[in-house]
Amino acid sequence: MNKNNPIGMVDSGVGGLTVIKEAQKQLPNEQFIFIGDTARMPYGPRTTDEVIAYTLQMANYLVAKKQIKMLVIACNTATARALTVLQKKLTIPVIGVIQPGAQAAQLATKNKIVGIIATEGTVNSKAYEAQIHQYDTDTVVVSQGEPEFVQLVEANKYQDQATRELVMNHLAPFKAVGIDTLILGCTHFPLLESFIKAAVGQEVTLIDSGRETVYAIKQCLDKLALNTDTRHDHDDDVYYTTSDSDDETFQVIATNWLARSHELDVRHLKIVENGISQHLEEISMPRLILASNNQHKITEIEAILNDLGIDLPVVPLRDLGDKVPEIIEDGTTFEENATKKVMTIAKIAPNDYILADDSGLSIDALHGEPGVYSARYAGDHDDQANNDKVLRKLADVVSREAQFNSVLVLIGPNKPKLVATGKVHGLITQQRHGDNGFGYDPIFLVPQFDKTFAELTADEKNQISHRGLALQELGKQLPAWLKGV
Ligand SMILES: O=P(O)(O)OP(=O)(O)OP(=O)(O)OC[C@H]1O[C@@H](n2cnc3c(O)ncnc32)[C@H](O)[C@@H]1O
Numbered sequence: 170m171n172k173n174n175p176i177g178m179v180d181s182g183v184g185g186l187t188v189i190k191e192a193q194k195q196l197p198n199e200q201f202i203f204i205g206d207t208a209r210m211p212y213g214p215r216t217t218d219e220v221i222a223y224t225l226q227m228a229n230y231l232v233a234k235k236q237i238k239m240l241v242i243a244c245n246t247a248t249a250r251a252l253t254v255l256q257k258k259l260t261i262p263v264i265g266v267i268q269p270g271a272q273a274a275q276l277a278t279k280n281k282i283v284g285i286i287a288t289e290g291t292v293n294s295k296a297y298e299a300q301i302h303q304y305d306t307d308t309v310v311v312s313q314g315e316p317e318f319v320q321l322v323e324a325n326k327y328q329d330q331a332t333r334e335l336v337m338n339h340l341a342p343f344k345a346v347g348i349d350t351l352i353l354g355c356t357h358f359p360l361l362e363s364f365i366k367a368a369v370g371q372e373v374t375l376i377d378s379g380r381e382t383v384y385a386i387k388q389c390l391d392k393l394a395l396n397t398d399t400r401h402d403h404d405d406d407v408y409y410t411t412s413d414s415d416d417e418t419f420q421v422i423a424t425n426w427l428a429r430s431h432e433l434d435v436r437h438l439k440i441v442e443n444g445i446s447q448h449l450e451e452i453s454m455p456r457l458i459l460a461s462n463n464q465h466k467i468t469e470i471e472a473i474l475n476d477l478g479i480d481l482p483v484v485p486l487r488d489l490g491d492k493v494p495e496i497i498e499d500g501t502t503f504e505e506n507a508t509k510k511v512m513t514i515a516k517i518a519p520n521d522y523i524l525a526d527d528s529g530l531s532i533d534a535l536h537g538e539p540g541v542y543s544a545r546y547a548g549d550h551d552d553q554a555n556n557d558k559v560l561r562k563l564a565d566v567v568s569r570e571a572q573f574n575s576v577l578v579l580i581g582p583n584k585p586k587l588v589a590t591g592k593v594h595g596l597i598t599q600q601r602h603g604d605n606g607f608g609y610d611p612i613f614l615v616p617q618f619d620k621t622f623a624e625l626t627a628d629e630k631n632q633i634s635h636r637g638l639a640l641q642e643l644g645k646q647l648p649a650w651l652k653g654v
């Protein structure tokens with residue numbers, strides 16, 4: 170087992186985030202991959218067979234796809250019902266939240282009266298009692314199921330006044346019993362810590378089973394010499410949910426609870442039915458592929474997309490490697506060629522968004538030439554030869570009006586094609602000026618600046634260029650198109 174592999178953490182939903190928060194604090198160099206089974210939460214009312222099956226699916230995913238070196242079941246219900254099965258089935262160490270909490274309570278109690286609050290499932294399993302009584306059979310254990318606490322936390326109401334009152338009422342019996350230690354036997358409950366303390370009395374020791382679990386993780390890493398020797402940043406930790414990608418609740422709660430300044434890397438797993446068995450698979454996030462082999466264009470498009478705040482990872486065509494087929498640009502219009510570009514790439518990336526630009530220079534005195542032949546007017550992508558040919562053809566021509574055109578075509582999975590165009594007027598100079606840009610930039614004069622495209626900065630060009638205008642146009646249509654309007 171490679172000690173630099175990540176630690177996996179599985180949970181029924183969001184409660185386990187309190188465990189990962191503590192783990193990130195105490196184990197700053199380890200990398201964590203968390204799965205919250207949000208599609209099937211809460212686990213409390215589930216049957217034992219279901220809880221075992223779901224926990225195993227998450228564990229199998231993490232072992233097979235993420236090569237985790239250790240698994241933490243950051244959920245009391247899942248620990249109570251599935252820990253021993255998983256410890257038998259997996260070859261990596263598996264740690265649950267109950268044993269560490271029980272042990273800490275046993276050490277903390279003086280009067281040997283310990284309270285437990287947990288989900289109904291955990292209470293009914295008597296898992297905490299069993300653990301505590303392994304150390305000392307005399308300890309009196311008073312358990313109470315508090316499923317409502319879980320719901321309030323999951324609804325993000327853990328700071329509400331009404332929640333405080335409910336906690337005070339529910340926990341009053343513990344005061345009467347005279348506990349001196351209370352186990353927070355559900356990973357949601359640390360978020361209610363101040364209310365719980367107020368309810369049971371400040372003198373009662375609260376045992377955060379999640380925090381105790383992190384001590385157990387540390388001990389296990391030390392014992393098996395599995396501490397990482399590379400430094401991970403917790404910003405690289407990955408959080409999976411099993412609900413579909415539109416569920417924002419997890420993102421909001423997680424960002425809030427973990428108090429991170431930036432958005433977390435939340436990804437999604439889908440539950441795949443396979444005959445009688447189920448397993449989890451990652452839902453890959455669609456990308457925006459820029460179907461162009463022209464690095465100048467790609468740089469321009471990336472800069473403008475960045476300003477438009479597009480929320481998809483932008484991938485240049487070259488990142489797709491050698492599986493990219495040849496794109497044959499034999500259309501008679503820019504739109505035809507741009508469409509050919511996106512359609513060719515769609516064959517190898519059917520689940521992605523694909524954007525192509527077909528563009529060119531059209532000179533009035535040359536009846537629109539070079540037009541769709543711009544890239545290969547004199548020599549294939551030979552800018553020098555292409556510029557020379559234009560200058561030669563216009564040698565005795567007074568009227569030097571020209572336009573650059575850009576036609577963008579965007580397609581996406583199950584979406585109609587979206588077309589946006591941009592045009593900029595200019596004049597063909599007598600000779601080249603400037604070194605910036607590419608193609609015909611050195612001979613295309615923009616009267617407004619009295620400079621050629623090649624004399625403008627990249628920013629200035631993007632503000633007024635055919636491509637810049639087409640992308641602005643695309644940006645306007647995009648929200649409605651993405652929504653399918
Ligand atoms: O097809 P891809 O791989 O996107 O890259 P390309 O350079 O071949 O692009 P086109 O087929 O659209 O050909 C457009 C040609 O028009 C010219 N052109 C287009 N936009 C230009 C610009 O902003 N500045 C200068 N020349 C441009 C230049 O010669 C390009 O090679």
Ligand SMILES: [Mg+2]
Nearest residue numbers: 462463498544
């Ligand atoms: Mg081309």
